[in-house]
Amino acid sequence: MNMSRLLAAVGLALAALPTLGQTVVTTERVRAELLAHAPDGVEPGRKVWVGLQLAHQPEWHTYWKNSGDSGLPTELTWTLPAGVQAGDIAWPVPKKIPIGNLANYGYEGTVLLPVPLTITEAFQPSPLSAHVDIKLQANWLVCKKECIPEQGEFTLKLPARSTTALHAQAFEAAWAAQPKPIAQGLAGVRPESTARIDGDALVVSVQQLPVALRGKTLAFYPETGEVIDNGARWTQAWNGAEWTARIPLSPQRSASPAVMPVVLAQGGEGWRAELKVLGAWPQAAQAATVSPALAEALRENAAVPAAPAGIGFWAALLGALLGGLILNLMPCVFPVLAIKVVGFTRHADDRRGHRIGGLAYTAGVVASFALLGGVMLALRAAGEQLGWGFQLQSPAVVASLAALFTLIALNLAGVFEFRSLLPSSVATLQAKHPVLDAFLTGVLAVAIASPCTAPFMGASLGLAISLPPAQALAIFLVLGLGMALPYLAASWIPAFARWLPRPGPWMETFRRLMAFPMFATVAWLVWVLGQQSGIDGAGALLALLVALSMVVWALTLRGRARAVLASVAVLGLVGLAWSAGGAIVRVPAAASAASVDGRWQAWAPGRVDQLLAEGKPVFVDFTAAWCVTCQYNKKTTLSRPDVLADFDAGRFVLLRADWTRRDPAITAALAQLGRNGVPVYVVYRQGRAPVVLSEVLGVQEVRAAISPL
Template sequence: MAELRDTHMTVHRFFSRLFASALATLVLALPLGAAAQGAKSVVSTERVRAELMAHAPDGVDPGKKVWVGLQLAHQPEWHTYWRNSGDSGLPTQLEWTLPPGVTAGEIAWPVPKKIPVGNLANYGYEGTVLLPVPLTITPAFKPSVLGSDLDVKLKAQWLVCRKECIPEEGEFALKIPVKSSTAINTKAFQAAFEAQPRPVLAGTQVITESNARVDGDSIKLSVQGLPVELRGKSLEFFPETPEVIETAAPWTQAWNGATWTASIPLSAQRSASPNVLPVVLASGTEGWRTELKVVGQWPQVAAAAGMTPALEVALRANTSSAPPSTPSLTLAAALVGALLGGLILNLMPCVFPILAIKIVGFTRHAEDRRAHRTAGLAYTAGVIVSFAALGALMLALRAAGEQLGWGFQLQSPAVVAALAALFTLIALNLAGLFEFGSFVPSSVASLEARHPAANAFLSGVLAVAIASPCTAPFMGASLGFAIGLPAVEALLVFAMIGLGMALPYLAASWVPAIARLLPKPGAWMDTFRKLMAFPMFATVAWLVWVLGQQSGIDGAAALLVLLVAMSMVVWALTLRGRARSVIAVISLAAFGLLAWAAGPNITRALPAQTAQAEGGAWQAWEPGRVDQLLASGRPVFVDFTAAWCVTCQYNKKTTLSRDDVMGDLSAKNVALLRADWTRRDPAITAALGQLGRNGVPVYVFYAAGKAPVILSEILSADEVRAAIARL
């Protein structure tokens, strides 16, 4: 019975020692997804070779011409996008980090080409293109004492497409000598400068008689001052303002003497009504740019409910209104939803054992109500503070420019592996393999005994660390709403999740009637404790499967091997006599060797997946794909999911794989897209944000002329079939 009397305190001690390492691993591993590789001047993928180049023929001094640029060399049939990508796609984004006194200008976009995609048309580049950017060197720029280089850093994101689209990114670094010329890339930059559209001029004056006249559902262009050699030739037309014209629709053009005219259909779901329309006219690889004053009244924009997601993004860029599909929540409703979601967390396999053992501990000291109440308050404080801290971390990273959503910590294989190791240790402790108190000095054990409130607080911190994988499915609407709130109100939502999670233990510690419902102490408590080890082992199995989705079968196998080796180390440390030293040294050496040999497989990224998602009917989601399918006349169903999302996997097995559901989808010719958020994907994060959500699962039906329909997070076949019937 001595062991039984120590069970509750042993769990407390174990939690208090593990929480620090778990939380530190969690926090330190978060930046790994964003900076897994060191910056360099060249980044190569299977589709694009990207290189940061510089052109400073006269050195780097105030007033001198200094250019930098990202060169994209595409594989055959692949392309990236112009500043206005057309019907789908995204323009290349460049984010510069420069020393004080140096500023970067805008991209000097070369003339694009029209790229047909089925019934759509995009504007972009094939082959090799250089996107030059001018640097302004001010007198405030001072080279470092230790060197004479201008350090240029770039974080770039581009969407590369063929039939499928893949978002890619790279971090680049370059040193430009200050006192000597940098002319090695002269040829590439000269070609890029020649590919720039030239201004439309008449002598030395910009033409003012040119205009764009709105006429019903079309816009009529009149451009003067084009070169004489162009007269009579057909020109390509590229508006810099997106979502104004029907990009792929037929249009007419003609020459009236020296004036080029055209009539182009307007988009029925236009996202902008500019007073000035910047345009580029091109003949082959040559182009001319002008800004046309808009004459006439723009027609009324079609109802927002009929917008496609791409148009919705453009509209939100010009207005502050929320998308029409965003659930209407008040702060009070979000707080109630967060509270209920936190309560549900206690039923998760990784959380329930902790809560159950802590409450069972009341049976041993039922008469010590003051201690129980103190422990309940401390545990609640630990849970609430931890949820608020995790929410604050995510909000801070998002404010710094990171594209993150709730559940972001599980998008890092290092965090998944650390949690699997933590849960394995907890399971081994609950199973009785070791007692944590035997590994710490008696002075530390007595210190813990004198501060039970601190132990309870740390238990709350650890509970949040292991519960966070299960939060998003129950609170998607509340969390999505919270991200758009001021920081204080957003943190209040996160704190309410913590209060909901801690509420059962808090109630049990303050209400004697609850403790009296528990059975009397006895041998059953040791059996119950060991039984609770199995939900923990099941959670480990799930985490290994999650890692397999992120890093492949080799990563999952490496994690399993290391968990076995770690278990052997723990077992060796429980031995007595000479055997302990010998076996412990051998097991530690084996663990170190395996970590060195197999450990890198855990964080190794899988090659980009371009094939269909699992299941023959499902395709992989990609930016712009929904718009393409809607334009072809098909409704679309998108499953935003992740391997680490328990509710996602439950819905997939119980609802989305049912024959009657799949039959209804097929009968309506619904295109099925699966957006896999298992690893960090800024494009999916942005798409979730457009829907007012910040975590998975999210299930959305799109149909032309209708607002997107967002289904419940816990699906039922009846709900899905009813939504299909309304398409």
């Protein structure tokens, strides 16, 4: 074979393979891959198979179409070209996964969930593309002892004019694992398979099973959930060709089907029968739509007379005003206070400048809070779940703030002047418009300080997110006004001027002193990033800040040294940003900070209800690395030996919900509690309403809440 023929053969072979978009999503627990099988090509009248293959880490599992007593089945949502229709998942036979006295149905190891795609006559392949675009949004719940919701977006480009059979073996194995249909009997001709209701049990009779199964023990999997007691013991027997079983009904049964599809399995093979239900179902329990703990809380709340809506809104406004005032005392706001104090001392004799600057600062603060509130409300309208302080849940935002505060600290320390680094026209503009400086200082104050508001007005913010847009924005505006009010009053009240020190040489020393709170803020932001992206991310950010400082220093030089060193420094900064940027935004493979302490376990959806069902009381700490109040409470209260001893004495399970990075499940849990930010501390006991503690914890408050009643 000559070279041209060889290249042609290779080209044809490659054309027959699907072009990969993002076909694989890997987490710590599951490797998910989108596979395709089109042995007859993608043409009208033909059937194409696609499927999601889930490869589980040891001891982890996902769920069948009926997950059993807990869990959720995997959901697949397809985006397909016109004329292509997706069928249902062809579920393979599951296995029973016992959990104490409960039981789930699911998959361990590697499983492929195949889905047929029907190519109708309406399908018209694009003349501009040789491929058919297949997109999948998949959601699955993966569990071991804890359960973690995961998701992935997949894209696959199938060749439109050739066959694809690369994964034929995987699909053939999946088809072999599907239950085979059992022929249903005809009344008066041959026996039917039935499920007869006998008190609190189902008496099942299945006909037409293969002869090779007679005498063997079979597994029983109902496709309809919340009918049988999945974890109960039950009996089965063979009566000639008839297989019979007596299976207890669930005490919480919520379904009453007339026909019950079930799967019987033995040795990895399965057979599917549709059982005709005989007799009248006993009264079913009401389907549970909320957790038992939340249901108890709702029952207790229903017994309390509702307060008028207007009182709640006005109380929220008052809370917002007070929260904004108190915010000026928070440690995360102190660096911005330093900028304002330096500005006041520089212009102590300029009353007009004071007033204009106070108004501009107030406008910057109020406008920024309005913008943050507007963004949250817009995302709420779009269906997003977002909590207060969301900007610091992004590693990129944290890194950007660290860089900004490094520049401010270097400026306050006297390393450089901003006007020396700017073109003369821009520097002149900045000098002529100090109002803009005051406005931007207000914007900066909100960017770094807004997460600190939640401890003092979590209830008000939680209410704001549920109010109509106009009322919600009013709360955000009043919050901004409260934060800016001290500076606004100081700029307009003449008596305040007498308390300001007179300008003098001491101001330059004071300015350099104020650089250190800025550097302290940078250290805190690097620590926050380390919680989000791991030690490699924190190290990468530190290296970038050093490179940024070198660029600033090089730009202060003169002549040839400036040209050479500044060029080298800028190139080094760009190269470092290119290579280290991934480490900053990457999610670390290690467990979150919430599980570092051996006493504390990571919170997960459903974990509280599971522990309460086992009779264990639970204490949950909703926290985040960027929340200063959270860290203060952790050091001063939650780590005290006497508090920990009380937790041990009460046999409390301690859960920590780490909200450092965005987590929709935690956001939803906070919303259920009427909160929209952290910290939040909750005590759960079986059969009692959850107790939400105050945001600034006291030792006696915690000990009283967890003491035996």
